[in-house]
Amino acid sequence: MSALEAYWKENLSLIRNLLIIWALASYVLGILLAEPLNAIRVFGGPPLGFWIAQQGSIYVFVILIFYYASRMAALDRKYGFED
Template sequence: MDREHLEAYWAKNLSLIRNLLVVWAVVAYVLGILLAPALNGIRLFGGPPLGFWIAQQGSIYVFVILIFYYASRMAALDRKYGFED
């Protein structure tokens, strides 16, 4: 493999990681901590306040979804650049 091919692969890989970390940080820190008091005025189906739910459960769900999204995107990226198993 030539150097440009590898650099393009790693640039896309790092870009994907960066973007997913930004999504996770926004959900976990911004929604779960900074905006939680404002979101607590909204209730989920008469249950817990939205800010509390995001801080306790929502960020975990988003993190698991991001893991599966990362795995699927990396599989496609590996196929595209010829690194599949």
């Protein structure tokens, strides 16, 4: 396997894993499990299911963006593709 093929294999694996995390945070926690999570309050304020659907999934998405950027920088260095 060439370095380019290995690079893209790791890149696509990373993207797949991050998309799974994003889907779990957005769809499963924010939609499918919203009702059971609504029994829990966030800091005495809104129900947890509502908070995840409105803000929590956005926080997860932003964290995933920064994580992806840092992992891709490391992957670029590993395979010698950095600018």
